[in-house]
Amino acid sequence: MNTFGNKFRVSVFGESHGPATGIVLDGVPPGIALQESDIIPDILRRKSGARGTTPRTETDEPHFLSGVYNGYTTGAPLCIIFDNAGARPQDYSEQPRVFRPGTADYTAQVKFHGYQDPRGGGHFSGRLTLPLTAAGSIAKKIIALHYPELSINAQIVRIGNFVVTDPSGFSSRVEALIDKVVTEGDSLGAVIACSIEQVPAGLGEPFFDSVESVLSHILFSIPGIKGITFGLGFEETLLKGSENPHKGGIAGGITNGDTLNFHLAVKPTPTVGTKGRHDACFALRVPVVAEAAAAIVMADFILSKSEFPVPEAQP
Numbered sequence: 001m002n003t004f005g006n007k008f009r010v011s012v013f014g015e016s017h018g019p020a021t022g023i024v025l026d027g028v029p030p031g032i033a034l035q036e037s038d039i040i041p042d043i044l045r046r047k048s049g050a051r052g053t054t055p056r057t058e059t060d061e062p063h064f065l066s067g068v069y070n071g072y073t074t075g076a077p078l079c080i081i082f083d084n085a086g087a088r089p090q091d092y093s094e095q096p097r098v099f100r101p102g103t104a105d106y107t108a109q110v111k112f113h114g115y116q117d118p119r120g121g122g123h124f125s126g127r128l129t130l131p132l133t134a135a136g137s138i139a140k141k142i143i144a145l146h147y148p149e150l151s152i153n154a155q156i157v158r159i160g161n162f163v164v165t166d167p168s169g170f171s172s173r174v175e176a177l178i179d180k181v182v183t184e185g186d187s188l189g190a191v192i193a194c195s196i197e198q199v200p201a202g203l204g205e206p207f208f209d210s211v212e213s214v215l216s217h218i219l220f221s222i223p224g225i226k227g228i229t230f231g232l233g234f235e236e237t238l239l240k241g242s243e244n245p246h247k248g249g250i251a252g253g254i255t256n257g258d259t260l261n262f263h264l265a266v267k268p269t270p271t272v273g274t275k276g277r278h279d280a281c282f283a284l285r286v287p288v289v290a291e292a293a294a295a296i297v298m299a300d301f302i303l304s305k306s307e308f309p310v311p312e313a314q315p
Contacts, residue, residue: 002123004218007303008142010135010296014084015117016125022081023131025138027303028067030075032141036062039080039137045288046133048279059085062134080134084127102270126223126282129289136292139299146302147200152294154194154287157263174284182280187268189224190283194262194290196298199249201257203301210253211260211301218293219264224282227265264290 003011007027014021043060060082067078099105104124108116116122143150157164160177164170181188204211216228231248232239249260266283279285 004221005296005300008139008296008300010132012128012131014082014128014131015122016084016120016127017122018084018117018119020081020083021127021131022065022079023135025067025078025080025135027300028073028075028078028138029142029145029303030073032073032138032145033071034064034068034073034138034141035071036064038141039134042133042137042288042292043130046130046285048285059083060130078138080131082130082134100270121223124223126279126285129222129285132222132296133289133292136289136295139292139295142299143295143302147198149198150196150200150298151198152194152196152291152298154192154290154294156190156283156287157193158191159281159283160188160190178280187270187279188281188283189226189268190266190281190286192264192266192283192287192290194264194287194294196249196260196294199255199257199260199298201255203298203305204250204254206253211250211255211297212253214297214301215262215294218297219262219290222286222289222293224267224269224286225264226267228262230260230262233263 002013003009005027009026011024011026012021013023039062043062047060063081063083065079065081067074067076099109103121105118105121108118108122108124120127140152155164155167156170159174160181162173162177177188204214207213212230219225219228230250231246232244236244247258247261249255249258264286266286269279269282
């Protein structure tokens, strides 16, 4: 299915080289001041054009079709659409006869019996992270209504074999890596770290709707994500129980009030040496998408909390 969430539900639609992509948000509270320009900053962080990203040019301008009136959310489903002005479906005229390795070309053919739109990955394309990013911008507004101090920040901490120890030297080293991999006609993956600070305690549920479970669910929906760890991740296996600080901001599937942090593994773009316009390192555009996914989960958990105060149990 293409819908995620409980109280705050997001439904994506569109294809990479179709007329448009978009998202429908259900559960947005009424009365939130909102204009298209409010979501542009996050969209620009995802936008292509930087070295190592796809040469495909898109305006990425959001258009509200419903759910906003006189500059405020109405409480009705909010629909945002993005035109695919830079689509070039002719680049994929050989599909579906030729399946690109490492992509969803073959599995989509099997799943949908050949009726899918195969151009540039169709509905499986990274292009669908654009409306997801827009949804995250609105989720951040919802969060700010309840917990204005909560912040979500993601950044690349490793790209290829280069570990980012000094963010100030990131650009020059990355440019050299990207130039080399572009010359070779290849691509790079990366590791992204995300932290959510000032998280209130008590969000999440035990077992199947634990914070880790729900975050993993949506984060693995981002094309190219191959792994996620929380806190120290696999490094915890190297420690004794007495040595483990148990960092990560989650205990029993529920936030404990500490900073929540996780790492994502992003695979190198598989469409190497194929016709079309592709990212040499799609991960460069993923940090803001990871933030959006995390914001959607946090907003959903916050809205799912009981509206009525529960008295504390007496000892």
